[in-house]
Amino acid sequence: MGFTMGLNLLLLLAMVATNILSLYHLSSNSPSTAANNPSTASHQVPDHLIHQLTTIRATINHLTRRHHNPNSAAGNSAAAVPPADLLLYSQLSPIASACHAHPDLLHRFMNYTPFSLCPSSSDDLAETLILRGCHPLPRRRCFSRTPPKPSSSSLPQNPFPSSIPDSYLLWNRYSCKSLDCLNRMNPILGFDLGKEVTNFVSYKSELDLPVPQLMQIAKAANSVLRLGIDIGGGTGTFAARMKAYNVTVLTTTMNVFAPFSEVAALRGLVPLHAPLQQRLPVFDGTMDIVRCGRAVNRWIPTVALEFLLFDIDRVLRSGGYLWLDHFFSKGVDLEKVYAPLIGKLGYRKVKWATASKADSKSGEVFLTALLQKPVTK
Template identity: 40%
Template structure:
């Protein structure tokens, strides 16, 4: 009836098209107005009516977008609809500001996601309420290429077919987990014994010894809480756990189930790419440890962004432990300058040649203490 009232001379199909274009124009205008309100909401001179206007616009926007999404369900494919539903602004149901002072919820998605249209649509192609596809490797590909954070999905993640209760913590730290607790379909090895025995050199070579839980060195420092950014299975976190120190292990699954292994040892995995801002508040960590993770492949500007982010979450007096960073000899000066830029106190600073590369590559290790910086 609505479409017919627009213009009885226009066929229904064209009327629907005109209606949707009109709705899209209105949505765009409301979004522009909301952007202006967000920019000015810190102004103390604003009256309550301005916030009421924002709440009203958010409510109308939500209704229009919901109507548009419902209309497009019959025309677009399922994955595109799921993406639209995820990224649209969600107005508060009560029509007023929530405890965070916002009139609506704004979901985040990596900007590069829309440059990987085919992969993103494949990732979002699922049946709502059903089991998700076995596509964690596709999800990781999107994350590594900058589609981070990924959109949430409305399907149930796949689990191992025969999941067994993990070992108690007094056993789990130094015992290989049960093979049934991992989905092995995307890995060349199909059990932990294969990984521990280094039966294949293919895949991510830096992890070949990570699953052998014997003969690892004892820790040299003691802390309360920290972050380990290293390729591995949580060896550093396990050693610290024995001394009642909590270490979160940031990792992604390059060729092996690193995150599953960390969790099955009773440790805390953090599924995180190098592209992402650390999800910790400022000045909260005692320690950041990294080994064989940030090496001479990394762009210098990106390294600076990462180091400043590490500085943000380290508390004053916290330690940055760089273990075995390696790079080409010709690049060594530039990389060392990046670390010196932090102006941390040096407890250890060692540079040695990498012997298997005819001294054309160098190792760098350091233990650096974040200084106390007075507020300015």
């Protein structure tokens, strides 16, 4: 009884609103104006009124159908509720609406002169929008700014070149204006290729997994490594090392404070300009290995990390490998939160090594884990 009365009240309010809008429209279009210029009479209806009338009419039709078939409406009410996972994911990694949630940034990003050079602030705005879930970005009709074309002979063929000329990069958006400056600011960023050449080659601690050993593990398990993804791979050193073994690895990276993507590309590697909350842009069951670098750590919300792990499971083929490289968290959280979370995948543990962080005062630990997806999945 209460449901029927409420439905009737909504119908009454909708019809009253329609009549009020119709009277407003009739009063705002005088007969003399329409008579003098009948060809323009149809163009005098404001767009927002048309939209409001259309919405109200659609609401009336919907409520009328429910009024005539209340049993069906009540029976299907549960089916009309969006799945809980959709609502949850829309908060963790907003779907499309994330762009609308930042109209000021979006307006600045789309404020450009068509068919000319893109504004100099485009890259900064793109990074900001992507990190807030607005990805993929809206398409634009302007030309991206690029550094001068390098000669073909000067482009390095070796992914571990002795140096990369600063002139191959655009520096206007960064505080540092050279690779030397970046190396002095933070030598572990991955821009010192002389040091990067020693990574993934040999053991430094139990947390390391040298690529030669990784290839031996795969060979012993009769697994072929051909394609992979390095999530948060910086300048692409893991992809560079795997290239020597004829393994193609895509590197997801963001240009946060430094030109990670450009340097990876200059090394002959493929950078995917993608944030951690984005669905991996590859098809299901096609990757042989997915590595999570130090960008994947405890700072990611737990449920967001769970979505990431299951998206990794989506792209891995049966028998493929997930490599968590130096995952950082508190020891108690690793035991009570992250280990059970990783265990939900049901993967076989090939390597599981933990070590305390040096000079740790809060019980922080590192985890390196190599896990194999079951063949039966």
